[in-house]
Amino acid sequence: MLFKKKEKTVSPSPSPPIAQAHSDLKRVNSGQSIKSNESIKSKHKLKSIFKSNKHDHGSASEGDIDQITNNIDSKLEIVNEQPTSDEFNKRISTIVENDQFSESESEFETGSEDDEIEYDHLHPVKPKFIPNEHELATHLSTIMGYCGFKKESQHVTELANEESKKTYSLLDKVNKIHKIPKANTGDSVIEDYQVELIQNLSSKMEKILEKKKLDLLKNEKSLYQRYGIIRNVIGRGSYGLIKIIDPDSDSSHPLQLNKFYNKTLYVVKELPKKKDENNSKFIERIMSEFVISSSLNNKHIVETVDLMCSLDYKINQVMICSQGGNLFSYLTTGVNIKDQCVSYMSFDEIDCFIKQIAKGLKYMHNHGVSHCDLKLENILITYELTNENRYKAKTVLKLSDFGKSFVFKTKFDDKEQYIQSGPIGTEPYIAPEEYLGDHSSVKKDIWALGIIVLVLYNIRRHYYSKKDQTYTDLEHRFTQKITDSQGYVTGYLWKSTESKSNGYKDKVFNEYSQKRMIANYDTKTKEWLIKRKGSFPPIEEICQDEDDELNELRIMILYKVLDIDPFKRMNCKEFLESDWMESIDACS
Template sequence: MTRSLSENSLAKYGQKHEVLGRGANAVVRLCCPANGGSKKLAVKEFRKRRKNETQKEYIKKLIAEFCISSTLHHENVVSTVDLIQDEKHHWCVVMEYCAGGDLFGRIHCGTLKESGEVNCYLKQLVQGVQYLHSMGVAHRDLKPENLLLDKAGKILKITDFGVSEVFRNPFCTLARKAKGLCGSGPYIAPEEFESGEYDSEKVDVWSVGIIYYVMVYNSIPWKAATMSDARYKHFVEHKGQFWPFDRMQAGPRRLMYRILDPNPATRITIKEIEEDEWFKSLSVCHEDTTSEMAGHQHVGNPKPFK
């Protein structure tokens, strides 16, 4: 982690400005070039080391997140540029800037209503997760707040790899199991609430299903996937007769029951989602896709990042 003074300076990318987002472990700020250039970036400024945390443990976490995110290159994953220190010696990750804000903002303001746009975001999310899994990485904290949009609100990108898991090393076929509760509230898979090991790929699949539900209904299906939650208990005990799914058309209804299967052993995989006939029929946007080509429009975030 030793660099020259010039290499260690965030100034080569520009100056930090307003806060774009806050989390438990970091603050994300806009970074504008000081020389009048047009390329804006985002800077994730990590929290300070905790008192009960050694310097070695602290640095290890930063490097782990950077090493994972910097190896990922996909249209539906936020690009990582650098790990560097700012003028106050705070460690920062420099990232691609997504001016459209996050998916949570679109859902919260109630403008995500058109089914073509919802399904396009679902397909982009699955494409991004499938890429992560092909690289041996499970995200483990997929939620609308960690899904960013470009300026036009057309391209969805996965971000925040702070709790990601490398479940399979390069050139290995055997997947490593994960342990411990990880993620955010209703997006956490039921097997994580148990004490044993679990498949982190299947955890991501579960989160994808909850995200789709939230996009469709602008609400969460339950607070936690545990039998102490009345709505989740009803879902488990009336499998195949859950009214929010039954209101959907046949294609998404069948897929949602397979994605939100409480049993991870029989839950569908990301690769199997991509092979689903209804899913394959969905039109998806890329950077060069026009509304006419896609057959749907993207509204964009009414309160995007500046």
């Protein structure tokens, strides 16, 4: 949702741990000051979408929105002209070409980590993929929130291709995607153009869904004409059918491995209406996710290229396919595509993943949108194969699934808007302050980033730290909460951060709250003022299996992004400018 409404409410706890954290900080005496080693550095519908916020931290007035919508109403009219044959045969791009922000210009962002010249290292290509059997479905079974794989018959794929010939784009000559700059300019993901697109597409969808004006669809190219044949239907997930499209419609042969990874495929995600959801709410939800995901413009964010509707009123979102599945499936697959055991991941590999996730998140935050459901399953992988090695590749991570995303700042806001509902997202990633009332979605995302860092290192420590160990049941071990010799889970350390009268409901998180390191960090001098040393074993020992000069800094920063007090938590900029992240070479 653009401005998140209550999805899942958890009763707030009577005990506010944030206040407790403030109290703890006041009681502890100042300790030693530590500085990192210098040598380590190397928007009538718009009113419902732009909701009124009684706890307003700076928002557009109703008059401002009325003025904008009046201007829009005077010039936005859905085009309903039958195209000529020549026009139809010429492909019309769904994306506005913006010469003002060219590819080359966007790279010259002062002070951006994207200016770095980064070393190209390689990661194992996973999961197993058998190109000769042409089973793209198997390889992509976990993509875009799909849970579990069910192989569909060839008949289903043929029916899907027939339906694709009767599925048409909602975008046209007037309504196009307008991507925000690639550079971190601070422009909101909701600017004037996005407001126009929201109102225009909402009006168009309303006429189609409620008044059954299908003639508004048939003027545009079909899914089949625009993108190509559906190679596979991989099942029905939490969203609906997931379809993989090959733009090379003349292709009748199995894809060879190198061609598969080095060509553009598309994912079509069906967006079904929820139970008891009326058309108005359905349209608002679709507009929220589509406008956010299509406007974002960063290599670490999945690219959305179209919004389409079938003659039986099914709404589909079209995205560029990430061929490697998601990060959860990557971590829980113990073999590469050659069926060779992968038993070791270096700190460099983990740090590379962490830096890429943080860069994508920083881009979102700089443009006024928070993810609100950041987790391993919502981080997708794209491989870039080289000629030198068929089984290892440059690995680019991309944030995906913006169904719960929250626009905390538009061009009409002076300050960050807060979330007013209870916890949103997936339980192990929920921050403690979410159970207490209004909270910052930005700080929520940072906490989720910290959980990802913690889980990545925890999994590495237990399953990928020794080159001679072999685990063939990684997914089972991860989901069944296998514990180590000290009784700590080898995946997610705790299930919940919800508090109770005398602490926290989860025993391990309660222990963390009592034993975590408490420290102040000066982002300019990069000095640490330790108020309480950490003594939480799963973090203190998370990097001890291998001698690395960055280990102490990794641990200290992990405590800081998982600070229970959100006001003390690091932000993405501070995280990426730390000596740890500045020393990391990430796949580019």
